[in-house]
Amino acid sequence: MYGLLAIGLSTVVFGQEAGQTLNPKDQFDTIATGALTPAPPMPLFDPSQTHVIVIDPGHGGIDPGAVSHDGTKEKDVVLAYAKALKQFLEGSGRYEVLLTRGNDKFIKLDDRVKYARDHKAELFIAVHADMLDNHTVRGTTVYTVSDQASDFEADALAKKENGADQIAGLNLSKQKQDVANALMTLAQREAKSEALLFAQKTVHEISPLTELSGNPLRSAAFVVLKAPDVPSVLVELGYLSNIDDEGRLNSAKWRKDMAEAMGKAVDSYFATASANAEK
Numbered sequence: 001m002y003g004l005l006a007i008g009l010s011t012v013v014f015g016q017e018a019g020q021t022l023n024p025k026d027q028f029d030t031i032a033t034g035a036l037t038p039a040p041p042m043p044l045f046d047p048s049q050t051h052v053i054v055i056d057p058g059h060g061g062i063d064p065g066a067v068s069h070d071g072t073k074e075k076d077v078v079l080a081y082a083k084a085l086k087q088f089l090e091g092s093g094r095y096e097v098l099l100t101r102g103n104d105k106f107i108k109l110d111d112r113v114k115y116a117r118d119h120k121a122e123l124f125i126a127v128h129a130d131m132l133d134n135h136t137v138r139g140t141t142v143y144t145v146s147d148q149a150s151d152f153e154a155d156a157l158a159k160k161e162n163g164a165d166q167i168a169g170l171n172l173s174k175q176k177q178d179v180a181n182a183l184m185t186l187a188q189r190e191a192k193s194e195a196l197l198f199a200q201k202t203v204h205e206i207s208p209l210t211e212l213s214g215n216p217l218r219s220a221a222f223v224v225l226k227a228p229d230v231p232s233v234l235v236e237l238g239y240l241s242n243i244d245d246e247g248r249l250n251s252a253k254w255r256k257d258m259a260e261a262m263g264k265a266v267d268s269y270f271a272t273a274s275a276n277a278e279k
């Protein structure tokens, strides 16, 4: 499947060249840790109301996800990022943040969706890191669900991510049918437009901080984004096949900065959603 994906990407449709300069501080702070700064209180919110957010670190357990040449595993870096985002969001006091997995264990794609619905999540954020044969492609991409993929590469990526269950010997065909059915509902269309709003805000907030892929807002039929009533996005933080992206994913400082930027997008999203609800 990687080979197929690489053909479509050989023209560097949405990547950035490896020669691009990277701030040295981003490359050599992998040991940096420290408490995350909580966001300042936002008066727009009713303090008695907290929003439930589910963060879904991809893969886990028997399924490592992408593995870099140097052995960095997607399942580890996305879990570290999810924890940083949870810590930042909870520091504001405005959110209850739940992780589909807080350690290295395998979870079925359907169960990740069910977890979000069972906990009445108002926002679902899946985090991943991609891998390509073309090592020059890099940058962050934010995906929303769509039965028609935005492009060939997005379609190929969704097929790859949707194949996670097969690693544990699970059957994918029924899930594909469920996705097709779920996509037809009105509730899903509403959740989809809210997800797109959050995706746009995310790209806006992270763009000063990090590289974006050439087309950072994309869509495809990801199984994990199929909850009909929960606005859901999937963030591919970067590419483990690109040495600069790998350095960033391994950097606690970069993960913290990304968590803060995405946290601003979360604030902005709920502020807009509250304002729309009052109209």
Ligand SMILES: [Zn+2]
Pocket (backbone or CB within 6 Å): 058, 059, 065, 066, 074, 128, 129, 130, 161
């Ligand atoms: Zn993944």
